[in-house]
Amino acid sequence: AAGVIQSPRHLIKEKRETATLKCYPIPRHDTVYWYQQGPGQDPQFLISFYEKMQSDKGSIPDRFSAQQFSDYHSELNMSSLELGDSALYFCASSPEGPTTDTQYFGPGTRLTVL
């Protein structure tokens, strides 16, 4: 079965640079979520989009922004990168429909800020 696709899988940036992470949801899933997992930490919810509109917001820094496009893929843009932004970034998607919004996660992007 098709899964959530994230690119790139690994990314190395310098402090103060910008980064863009991409997420391609499972076909026919209309909702995407972004999570951040720092070293030794549990995943933390950042932001979500439903039908291309921002839906829920978690602990996303003001330096980060995200959007969902007409094909439902999403991009997380991160500016003025800091050392503390080094983390795994997971995208998840959930299906349309009124019965469940179970989230299915991608493999993640490992961001290293030097």
Next chain:
Amino acid sequence: DAKTTQPTSMDCAEGRAANLPCNHSTISGNEYVYWYRQIHSQGPQYIIHGLKNNETNEMASLIITEDRKSSTLILPHATLRDTAVYYCIVRVGYSGGGADGLTFGKGTHLIIQP
């Protein structure tokens, strides 16, 4: 979302049933119990969810007490590949077009011993 409490770690012998408890005494009537697991640095994997009835799928069984204040995830025949952090998450099952993020607690680190 209601708060959950799980043991920090558990051991289980390979081939035996692994029983992972979760307390969620403040659960509301419209909140489901979800279980996810995360194998080292991989994306969290959905396992199962339920409202009040016991549920079973190809991965696991979920037993929810009658008062819904606690539940147990059962992996019937644990293998070494089941070693992971298991998260019990309580949340509204369908947010009516919203897209609420998951709140990951500390989870239980399940170690399957050969």
